[in-house]
Amino acid sequence: MSSEQQSSARTVRRWVTTKAAAAHLSVHPEVLRRWNRHRDKYPWLPKPKRVGKDFRWDLDALDKALDAREEH
Template identity: 60%
Template sequence: METHPESTHARVRRWASTKDAAAHIDRHPEVLRRWHRERTEHQWLPMPRRVGKNLLWDLDELDAAIDGQVDQQGIR
């Protein structure tokens, strides 16, 4: 009988441009840019990764942050 070590599947990160990430959360790209610029007011927002001049957002982290804000504010 062959045994396999426990699988260590790494999470596949879903990266998106600011435009695509904003569409994913149903917001205008400028809203996401403003939230990023105003970090002190939006500390819950995950940090994007900068690639050249572009920001790339992890969609799973963004979803979790938005869900956390909804849960914190009691919005359903």
Template identity: 60%
Template sequence: MTTHYESSHPRVRRWANTKDAAAHIHRHPEVLRRWHRERDEHPWLPMPRRVGKNLLWDLDELDAAIDARVDRPEGR
């Protein structure tokens, strides 16, 4: 009997603080902070979770958002 455990377990999220998330996407932390502050200009940016004074970013969501920006046709 074969059991598939992959479908029964939720996805494991990879969380990072702003400094590490910015390094992950090869940007300065202040760029990520500015994008977050200017939500109207950057609606594609996923919302981080606030834990105390810190923001935690889901790296998979951040990757997907960046990839969608890179893959979109010019002029849009």
């Protein structure tokens, strides 16, 4: 794979539902919803995108935020 293909492959974001994002984090979906509602307590949490009435979470951003949080 060329470096151009690798860099474009890295920019593909994995957007998932709250239920799938919570499963990825091994928490209940309501926990993720609560974290999102109380952003003052969880500033490390990346903001989801709203699609209609639902949210979509970027799994790569969630992983990166958790990794950074665990390093501290």
